[in-house]
Amino acid sequence: MAQFGGKKVGQMVLGFGGSGLGQALAAVAAVLLLRLFSGPGPALLPDTELTDHDDDGDDAIEDKGETPVGGNVIPVTIRWRNITCSLSDKSSKSVRFLLNNVSGEAKPGRLLAIMGPSGSGKTTLLNVLAGQLSASPRLSLSGLLEFNGNPSPYKAYKIAYVRQEDLFFSQLTVRETLSLAAELQLPEISSSEARLEYVNSLLFKLGLVSCADTNVGDAKVRGISGGEKKRLSVACELIASPSVIFADEPTTGLDAFQAEKVMETLRQLAQDGHTVICSIHQPRGSVYAKFDDIVLLTEGALVYAGPAHDEPLTYFSNFGYHCPDHENPAEFLADLISIDYSSAESVYSSQKRVDALVESFSHQSSLVLYATPITLREIPKNSTRFSRKSRVQKKGGWWRQFWLLLRRAWMQASRDGSTNKVRARMSIASALIFGSVFWRMGRSQTSIQDRMGLLQVAAINTAMAALTKTVGVFPKERAIVNREHAKGSYTLGPYLLSKLLAEIPIGAAFPLMFGAVLYPMARLHPALSRFGKFCGIVTMESFTASAMGLTVGAMVPTTEAAMAVGPSLMTVFLVFGGYYVNAKNTPIIFRWIPQASLIRWAFQGLCINEFRGLQFDHQNSFDIEDGEQALERISFGGSHIKETVVAQSRILLFWYCVAYLLMEKNKPKYQQLEAATLEQIQPAAVQLEPIIAEKVEKDQPNELVTPKQVELEQPLESPAIDQHPPFVLEGL
Numbered sequence: 239m240a241q242f243g244g245k246k247v248g249q250m251v252l253g254f255g256g257s258g259l260g261q262a263l264a265a266v267a268a269v270l271l272l273r274l275f276s277g278p279g280p281a282l283l284p285d286t287e288l289t290d291h292d293d294d295g296d297d298a299i300e301d302k303g304e305t306p307v308g309g310n311v312i313p314v315t316i317r318w319r320n321i322t323c324s325l326s327d328k329s330s331k332s333v334r335f336l337l338n339n340v341s342g343e344a345k346p347g348r349l350l351a352i353m354g355p356s357g358s359g360k361t362t363l364l365n366v367l368a369g370q371l372s373a374s375p376r377l378s379l380s381g382l383l384e385f386n387g388n389p390s391p392y393k394a395y396k397i398a399y400v401r402q403e404d405l406f407f408s409q410l411t412v413r414e415t416l417s418l419a420a421e422l423q424l425p426e427i428s429s430s431e432a433r434l435e436y437v438n439s440l441l442f443k444l445g446l447v448s449c450a451d452t453n454v455g456d457a458k459v460r461g462i463s464g465g466e467k468k469r470l471s472v473a474c475e476l477i478a479s480p481s482v483i484f485a486d487e488p489t490t491g492l493d494a495f496q497a498e499k500v501m502e503t504l505r506q507l508a509q510d511g512h513t514v515i516c517s518i519h520q521p522r523g524s525v526y527a528k529f530d531d532i533v534l535l536t537e538g539a540l541v542y543a544g545p546a547h548d549e550p551l552t553y554f555s556n557f558g559y560h561c562p563d564h565e566n567p568a569e570f571l572a573d574l575i576s577i578d579y580s581s582a583e584s585v586y587s588s589q590k591r592v593d594a595l596v597e598s599f600s601h602q603s604s605l606v607l608y609a610t611p612i613t614l615r616e617i618p619k620n621s622t623r624f625s626r627k628s629r630v631q632k633k634g635g636w637w638r639q640f641w642l643l644l645r646r647a648w649m650q651a652s653r654d655g656s657t658n659k660v661r662a663r664m665s666i667a668s669a670l671i672f673g674s675v676f677w678r679m680g681r682s683q684t685s686i687q688d689r690m691g692l693l694q695v696a697a698i699n700t701a702m703a704a705l706t707k708t709v710g711v712f713p714k715e716r717a718i719v720n721r722e723h724a725k726g727s728y729t730l731g732p733y734l735l736s737k738l739l740a741e742i743p744i745g746a747a748f749p750l751m752f753g754a755v756l757y758p759m760a761r762l763h764p765a766l767s768r769f770g771k772f773c774g775i776v777t778m779e780s781f782t783a784s785a786m787g788l789t790v791g792a793m794v795p796t797t798e799a800a801m802a803v804g805p806s807l808m809t810v811f812l813v814f815g816g817y818y819v820n821a822k823n824t825p826i827i828f829r830w831i832p833q834a835s836l837i838r839w840a841f842q843g844l845c846i847n848e849f850r851g852l853q854f855d856h857q858n859s860f861d862i863e864d865g866e867q868a869l870e871r872i873s874f875g876g877s878h879i880k881e882t883v884v885a886q887s888r889i890l891l892f893w894y895c896v897a898y899l900l901m902e903k904n905k906p907k908y909q910q911l912e913a914a915t916l917e918q919i920q921p922a923a924v925q926l927e928p929i930i931a932e933k934v935e936k937d938q939p940n941e942l943v944t945p946k947q948v949e950l951e952q953p954l955e956s957p958a959i960d961q962h963p964p965f966v967l968e969g970l
């Protein structure tokens with residue numbers, strides 16, 4: 239073995255590289271290859287793409303508990319009028335309307351579904367109502383929106399927004415997830431019994447009792463089912479007893495059974511007094527039956543808004559569009575308001591039908607929706623008592639947030655066995671490869687370069703391992719943190735500090751394993767204190783690289799982008815890592831880079847630790863006699879390990895501060911709703927008679943086309959599709 243490692247491999251590598259640099263490069267290449275083939279990187283969070291379609295019997299919703307969750311709910315009536323959202327395109331000088339004069343109403347105790355074909359503006363409308371439409375200079379948003387007659391509702395009333403993708407910490411159980419969320423959002427519940435009772439009532443209400451102690455899970459480790467995840471999302475949102483619940487496509491990715499359970503949950507919440515608004519694409523019949531009201535949108539315009547069930551069918555039958563018996567009304571409505579892109583003729587006829595329906599409803603809407611003026615206040619007498627209660631609760635103190643987040647971060651980091659196993663295997667495998675390449679280095683003159691090469695690759699390997707782990711995981715975690723931070727559950731200071739501290743024991747374990755295997759194999763400086771310092775320096779470097787990974791993760795939008803940016807940035811620090819370019823020969827404009835390079839400081843610390851006090855065999859007068867001389871050659875003479883540790887700490891702090899600032903800066907910003915102009919909000923001056931089929935056929939024979947007519951009538955000339963761009967105004 240000694241011969242294999244010490245001579246043959248050494249000679250072979252020398253043959254390639256001719257020096258310690260060759261050895262270093264060979265070792266780095268071997269480790270990178272190993273990293274490439276050693277399986278997937280860590281993923282701490284659930285893969286939202288993967289949804290579960292299991293229909294296990296345990297999934298059934300338990301009977302609704304009688305205990306009102308979160309106490310009383312303030313009844314909130316939401317009214318919106320003439321909501322117009324347009325997107326301008328500077329290059330083509332056109333404006334596209336994402337929402338065009340949309341009005342409607344949502345009432346407490348009722349479940350309102352926003353339905354329409356894909357791209358019709360359902361999510362946009364939901365975001366506008368929730369006050370969470372992402373701001374963009376290209377967007378302009380106007381209209382009236384009131385909650386109980388209050389035009390600036392988000393401070394006065396609590397709202398919940400259940401997003402399409404469910405994001406959780408994968409290693410926490412359902413109960414722990416809810417319990418931590420309750421502790422963060424409701425610091426006023428101080429007794430653990432009261433909190434437990436509260437969480438239990440939520441679990442009961444959402445039908446999560448049977449999976450309460452199951453891990454949420456992720457793509458690698460199976461956890462709760464997709465439907466349970468969605469209900470957990472609703473439960474997390476319900477913690478603060480919101481008056482209004484928005485849910486964007488809550489059934490997407492779920493099978494019919496799970497979808498129905500989720501919708502049943504939303505219906506029950508509506509019955510409990512919440513105002514529930516959800517967007518949904520094409521529900522099955524039994525789900526449609528749960529809706530109290532519907533809003534039908536097509537290409538950003540209203541086709542119908544009002545009660546669900548038979549009313550829309552009666553309304554459309556006035557125009558000659560009859561829903562066949564036994565057909566799912568939702569499917570009938572979806573077909574009626576969709577543009578059929580199968581041929582130019584079908585586009586023409588369906589576009590004409592949809593335009594006519596939009597036009598008809600634009601006259602109807604003011605009658606149907608606003609029997610009472612929009613400014614009428616409907617705040618119940620006892621609302622003052624509730625409203626103080628309902629306002630967003632004050633966050634818990636800094637330390638309280640810190641301890642809670644520390645607990646959560648520790649649970650996530652320590653329980654993720656599969657990721658930790660991969661990291662441990664990688665650390666040991668890298669150490670074995672480096673140890674074999676630099677097997678039992680002696681005290682010859684050539685061993686000086688070997689030692690430097692080994693210490694350099696050890697510094698690079700440690701930094702890269704910590705960086706790739708962090709950038710692979712953090713962008714997903716950031717999505718959760720952004721949501722919680724935006725909700726006001728905590729501030730970023732305690733979050734970042736808790737993350738750093740929680741990861742110390744586990745993050746330190748891997749560099750320690752690496753050092754414990756490599757040190758004796760390569761026969762580095764034989765003293766226990768030196769071994770301890772070696773491990774300390776690589777551990778410190780590992781944390782600094784993680785902090786840099788956090789910054790990269792906070793800077794770019796996706797994991798893929800972070801994976802591209804992180805290693806590239808690290809390469810710059812690697813070049814100025816102290817081994818390839820001597821600090822004294824660094825061009826002036828680049829002199830700051832070695833100062834900021836965590837690899838350089840780690841390498842410098844490792845070199846001082848290794849060389850100081852070491853004697854080398856020497857025959858010639860120009861040979862290096864001791865470690866001090868070797869350190870002089872690479873410009874590290876006269877410096878101390880302490881300096882390098884201080885420099886590493888400064889870099890670590892710097893990256894944490896940058897990550898903090900980036901996360902603060904990249905907080906989601908929402909588009910402001912501008913007041914609608916007077917002309918826009920005037921009710922229709924002339925009240926139109928309800929349109930009936932015969933009248934329509936007589937008065938507007940070409941305006942409204944029944945599906946049958948569309949099938950029979952072939953337009954003589956099919957106009958090009960682009961002659962019907964109802965939402966693009968050219969020339970602006």
Ligand SMILES: Nc1ncnc2c1ncn2[C@@H]1O[C@H](COP(=O)(O)OP(=O)(O)OP(=O)(O)O)[C@@H](O)[C@H]1O
Nearest residue numbers: 325336354355356357358359360361362363374519
């Ligand atoms: N910020 C934006 N920039 C550009 N286009 C946008 C923006 N927001 C929405 N859109 C466009 O507006 C249209 C409506 O989008 P929206 O997400 O509201 O549709 P949707 O009805 O929810 O569709 P789906 O059923 O597929 O979720 C889409 O064509 C979308 O591309």
Ligand SMILES: [Mg+2]
Nearest residue numbers: 360361487517
């Ligand atoms: Mg959508």
